[in-house]
Amino acid sequence: MTAVTADTQEAYQAVFDAAVASDERIEPRDWMPEAYRATLVRQIAQHAHSEIIGMQPEANWITRAPSLRRKAILMAKVQDEAGHGLYLYSAAETLGTSRDELLDKLHAGRQKYSSIFNYPTLTWADVGAIGWLVDGAAITNQVPLCRCSYGPYARAMVRICKEESFHQRQGYESLLALSRGTPEQHAMAQDAVNRWWWPSLMMFGPPDDESSHSAQSMAWKIKRHSNDDLRQRFVDICVPQAEALGLTLPDPDLRWNEERGHYDFGPIDWTEFWDVLKGNGPCNEQRITQRRRAHEDGAWVRDAAAAYAAKHGEATA
Amino acid sequence: MTATVNTAAALALGDDALVLSHRLGEWAGHAPVLEEEVALANIALDLLGQARVLLSLVGDEDELAYLREERAFRNVQLVEQPNGDFAHTIARQLYFSTYQRLLYGRLAAAGEVGDLAGLAAKAVKEVAYHQDHAEQWTLRLGDGTPESHERMLRACTALWRFTGELFQPVDGLDVDWRELESDWLASVTAVLERATLPVPDGPRTGAWSAGAGRQGLHTESFGRMLAEMQHLHRSHPGASW
Numbered sequence A: 001m002t003a004v005t006a007d008t009q010e011a012y013q014a015v016f017d018a019a020v021a022s023d024e025r026i027e028p029r030d031w032m033p034e035a036y037r038a039t040l041v042r043q044i045a046q047h048a049h050s051e052i053i054g055m056q057p058e059a060n061w062i063t064r065a066p067s068l069r070r071k072a073i074l075m076a077k078v079q080d081e082a083g084h085g086l087y088l089y090s091a092a093e094t095l096g097t098s099r100d101e102l103l104d105k106l107h108a109g110r111q112k113y114s115s116i117f118n119y120p121t122l123t124w125a126d127v128g129a130i131g132w133l134v135d136g137a138a139i140t141n142q143v144p145l146c147r148c149s150y151g152p153y154a155r156a157m158v159r160i161c162k163e164e165s166f167h168q169r170q171g172y173e174s175l176l177a178l179s180r181g182t183p184e185q186h187a188m189a190q191d192a193v194n195r196w197w198w199p200s201l202m203m204f205g206p207p208d209d210e211s212s213h214s215a216q217s218m219a220w221k222i223k224r225h226s227n228d229d230l231r232q233r234f235v236d237i238c239v240p241q242a243e244a245l246g247l248t249l250p251d252p253d254l255r256w257n258e259e260r261g262h263y264d265f266g267p268i269d270w271t272e273f274w275d276v277l278k279g280n281g282p283c284n285e286q287r288i289t290q291r292r293r294a295h296e297d298g299a300w301v302r303d304a305a306a307a308y309a310a311k312h313g314e315a316t317a
Numbered sequence B: 001m002t003a004t005v006n007t008a009a010a011l012a013l014g015d016d017a018l019v020l021s022h023r024l025g026e027w028a029g030h031a032p033v034l035e036e037e038v039a040l041a042n043i044a045l046d047l048l049g050q051a052r053v054l055l056s057l058v059g060d061e062d063e064l065a066y067l068r069e070e071r072a073f074r075n076v077q078l079v080e081q082p083n084g085d086f087a088h089t090i091a092r093q094l095y096f097s098t099y100q101r102l103l104y105g106r107l108a109a110a111g112e113v114g115d116l117a118g119l120a121a122k123a124v125k126e127v128a129y130h131q132d133h134a135e136q137w138t139l140r141l142g143d144g145t146p147e148s149h150e151r152m153l154r155a156c157t158a159l160w161r162f163t164g165e166l167f168q169p170v171d172g173l174d175v176d177w178r179e180l181e182s183d184w185l186a187s188v189t190a191v192l193e194r195a196t197l198p199v200p201d202g203p204r205t206g207a208w209s210a211g212a213g214r215q216g217l218h219t220e221s222f223g224r225m226l227a228e229m230q231h232l233h234r235s236h237p238g239a240s241w
Helices: A006-021 A034-059 A068-093 A099-107 A125-147 A151-179 A183-202 A214-219 A227-245 A270-280 A284-297 A299-311 B007-025 B034-058 B061-066 B086-110 B115-142 B146-160 B177-194 B220-235
Strands: A255-257 A262-264
Touching: A034 A068, A034 A099, A034 A125, A034 A214, A034 A284, A034 B034, A068 A099, A068 A151, A068 B007, A068 B034, A068 B061, A099 A284, A125 A151, A125 A183, A125 A227, A151 A183, A151 A227, A183 A227, A183 A270, A227 A262, A270 A284, A284 A299, A299 B115, A299 B146, B007 B034, B007 B061, B007 B086, B007 B115, B007 B220, B034 B061, B034 B086, B034 B115, B061 B220, B086 B115, B086 B146, B086 B177, B115 B146, B115 B177
Parallel strands: none
Antiparallel strands: A255 A262
16 A cells, blocks of 8 residues: 555545534544544443453342342343443454453553442342442443444444443332332442442543543544533432432432532542552452453363364354 | 142252253353353353243242252252363253253143143243254364363263263153153264264262252252352341342
């Protein structure tokens, strides 16, 4: 190929800018700025890693689920998360980055996953609280991604959001059963909500003025709303839901602000957020160690599949 | 109609499915590749679905799953064996899914056993997939690398002595058990041969494994599995979830 001249580069950039401006989708074969590609790979990889690390805190309760119905729902949910990981790694592959490469970066600690999964699931009610709050926050974040400028990511998100909305409902319903159950079950539900509320608010990321990637991502229409706007939307949704559940949210400053038309809420402990992000959360070490071990323990299985495929002339998966 | 279902038959088949589903559920988050997270969970969910239908035919599914003691479970010992490495899980799947496919195929065809025939007709489609999954992996592990061959050989041999029990007649199931066993042996032998694995030559039953699980005699790890499975439910007597 001949070198791309500066003029051609500018022409490509103009086509790209016009497509983004008119809300057209960018597709894998389209020209795109390298920084746009890198931002998407980083974001999609982080999202994919969050799905597969996120299996761990919930899988922690599969073997102890208290009824067969709840066990079936939980297994299906954890299976969905593995499936979401598959869609997302595939979306990243359309940008020229293989799943193996991304997993290596995760295992080496060079790519992140959502910090929320560095908190432990201590009781059965945590499974419900994760469904209601963590999946609820994820949906608030992800619904706008269905309109993301990059086609494969946007399409993956449409499927994922449908399943996440089922997850959120089952979490709410599970918490409702606990809240209306015995006094011990109610206390278990309240304790779980107390522990998961603030970390869920942190899932929207740092305040807008401290968010390093936000402005550029908004300009590229990868991101459609600011962190603080999404966080406010989530709080406004949760307050009436908590009331319906018969549970309280652990924030004395939470109250309706007539003037703003939103709920005011108390200050978030960003020290904790940055601390967990840097690796000092309760489960950072445990989560990544389990992930690495599963990968290393499975190496001989993947090698066997590849060797078999080579012997029998199959294309490797 | 509940009246047509034999309790021993529903418990035997239901407990097999319940216990194997639980073991497969232990893989969540530990599988060797993401596709297997999906596949193993899928098989576990099918089996759990079967267990819920079967147990509900003869009682309350949760009471039966969570409030029976170890000696009251009627599953074969094969399904309660710990997961071990991926080869052990696949060998267990190969032996059990082949059995389940042949058995459900016969029950569905007989069509005279009330609710079991309906369950079997649906389940046979699911277990055909389970068997295919186990067969595909048996081929890859047996005929993959020297390490995978060695691991699969060890696994097939270790679990062999639990396979005789599969063909102990179950009260209420009108099946030609000897024919079922010879079909099973032919099917498993064919897969092992294609996978370049020898058919294990050890005994297929032992003093404790000949029909033991079906009579409520289990292996040591089963008690720990049940302790984990039942603990939360038993900690809150009478609670709804």
